[in-house]
Amino acid sequence: xxxxxxxxxxxxxxxxxxxxxxxxxxxxxxxxxxxxxxxxxxxxxxxxxxxxxxxxxxxxxxxxxxxxxxxxxxxxxxxxxxxxxxxxxxxxxxxxxxxxxxxxxxxxxxxxxxxxxxxxxxxxxxxxxxxxxxxxxxxxxxxxxxxxxxxxxxxxxxxxxxxxxxxxxxxxxxxxxxxxxxxxxxxxxxxxxxxxxxxxxxxxxxxxxxxxxxxxxxxxxxxxxxxxxxxxxxxxxxxxxxxxxxxxxxxxxxxxxxxxxxxxxxxxxxxxxxxxxxxxxxxxxxxxxxxxxxxxxxxxxxxxxxxxxxxxxxxxxxxxxxxxxxxxxxxxxxxxxxxxxxxxxxxxxxxxxxxxxxxxxxxxxxxxxxxxxxxx
Numbered sequence: 001x002x003x004x005x006x007x008x009x010x011x012x013x014x015x016x017x018x019x020x021x022x023x024x025x026x027x028x029x030x031x032x033x034x035x036x037x038x039x040x041x042x043x044x045x046x047x048x049x050x051x052x053x054x055x056x057x058x059x060x061x062x063x064x065x066x067x068x069x070x071x072x073x074x075x076x077x078x079x080x081x082x083x084x085x086x087x088x089x090x091x092x093x094x095x096x097x098x099x100x101x102x103x104x105x106x107x108x109x110x111x112x113x114x115x116x117x118x119x120x121x122x123x124x125x126x127x128x129x130x131x132x133x134x135x136x137x138x139x140x141x142x143x144x145x146x147x148x149x150x151x152x153x154x155x156x157x158x159x160x161x162x163x164x165x166x167x168x169x170x171x172x173x174x175x176x177x178x179x180x181x182x183x184x185x186x187x188x189x190x191x192x193x194x195x196x197x198x199x200x201x202x203x204x205x206x207x208x209x210x211x212x213x214x215x216x217x218x219x220x221x222x223x224x225x226x227x228x229x230x231x232x233x234x235x236x237x238x239x240x241x242x243x244x245x246x247x248x249x250x251x252x253x254x255x256x257x258x259x260x261x262x263x264x265x266x267x268x269x270x271x272x273x274x275x276x277x278x279x280x281x282x283x284x285x286x287x288x289x290x291x292x293x294x295x296x297x298x299x300x301x302x303x304x305x306x307x308x309x310x311x312x313x314x315x316x317x318x319x320x321x322x323x324x325x326x327x328x329x330x331x332x333x334x335x336x337x338x339x340x341x342x343x344x345x346x347x348x349x350x351x352x353x354x355x356x357x358x359x360x361x362x363x364x365x366x367x368x369x370x371x372x373x374x375x376x
Contacts, residue, residue: 028065029170036062036162040139043108051107055090058138059105062162067178068093075178082128089124093181100181102133110137115152122146122155132186134176139163141173145190157190200242207240275366277321278309285368292321292350292362294328301328303350311346321346321362 036058043049043057060070070076080092080099091103104121106112112135121133125146135142143157160169175186206215211232219231226234280286290305303313303324310317311324314331318324325346336342347363354360 029062029173032061032065033162033165033169036138037165040108040163049108051105054108054138055105058108059091059103059136062173063091063093063103066173066176080128086127087124089121089128092128092130093176093178095178095182099128099130100132101176102128102130104133104135106135106137108138112137112140112142118142118144118152118155122152132181143172143175143186148190148194157186157193203242204240207235207238211235275369276309276319277305277311280365280369281305281307281309283369285365290352292352293359294325294350296329296349297332299332301332303328311350321350325349 039057043053049057063076064070068076074097075094077092077094077099078090079088080102081088089102090105092099093101093103102121102125104117104124106117110117117135121135122144125131125133131145131147133144133146135144140159140161142159144155145157146155148155158172158175160166160172162169174180175189180186206212215235216228216231220226220228223231277286277290281288286305288305288307288309292303292305292311294301301313303311305311306317310319311321312318313324313328316327318327322344323346325344326341329342329344329349330340333342347366348361350362351359352362352365
């Protein structure tokens with residue numbers, strides 16, 4: 001028996017290909033990373049480079065590409081100290097003049113797994129009360145949560161190498177952007193990671209040679225015809241694998257204070273009733289990209305559905321058309337007094353043009369799916 005467990009976290013997610021509201025890609029990061037990759041490969045050749053050149057040639061460009069103004073001391077403070085007697089940290093990234101992220105740099109090629117370096121930056125963070133710290137040699141980036149109530153080796157949240165050229169590198173580094181740090185977005189991703197890890201440990205521990213009696217009792221309650229011995233024997237033969245999606249696959253929550261209201265229409269009660277654009281695409285009813293539009297109070301709003309079933313509006317991807325519609329309406333009418341976003345049924349808000357060019361509510365696509373592909 002193999003058990004795969006996947007949790008989904010619904011809300012906003014920006015991918016490496018996400019356009020911003022002006023139609024450009026994420027500011028600079030995609031242009032900078034190939035340059036860093038090429039430089040790192042070149043600088044690794046003897047005699048190598050020291051820490052100062054690592055910062056200037058590899059780290060500073062990434063910080064700037066993430067939206068931080070490296071020339072503004074209210075945003076990026078080098079050799080930062082809380083007190084004059086403290087040892088300095090290489091970079092403190094500040095939000096509203098308050099340190100939000102520490103970055104400790106080492107020379108390119110330095111062994112970042114050496115516990116001395118993690119202990120060093122944890123010490124800095126402890127004194128300053130800063131939760132998020134990064135240890136980097138300009139290629140590898142290790143992100144730690146210094147406040148996590150776990151041993152130091154478990155404080156490591158993510159580790160990526162720019163030289164790997166994977167989507168996970170971009171996804172992870174974007175968590176360190178000025179915008180994301182201002183929203184404390186990384187805290188939400190960490191919380192999911194932390195909970196997932198605890199659940200994985202507990203669930204895996206149930207399936208051991210010394211089977212947990214509570215698991216035996218639970219199974220026997222569901223299948224009373226089996227004896228405890230039969231259940232234990234079956235469990236001993238089982239191969240259980242608990243897996244959670246990586247950050248590149250996680251649909252993360254909305255930032256704190258910016259969560260749109262849940263949309264009842266997107267989450268109807270009852271098994272099997274949730275219909276998503278992904279299902280519409282897989283069934284062949286929708287061929288991406290599907291262009292959406294809406295004329296609302298004299299304003300023409302546009303969005304599109306990508307190949308993953310996400311609805312893109314104003315440079316942001318949403319898992320449901322209703323959430324995207326709420327954001328779109330807010331951009332026109334603002335927020336109601338009692339909530340951050342106006343409640344909106346996206347399936348009857350957004351429209352698309354059919355093969356004859358006629359505007360139709362996207363709900364007809366959902367009804368077509370329910371009808372087995374036939375016209376409703």
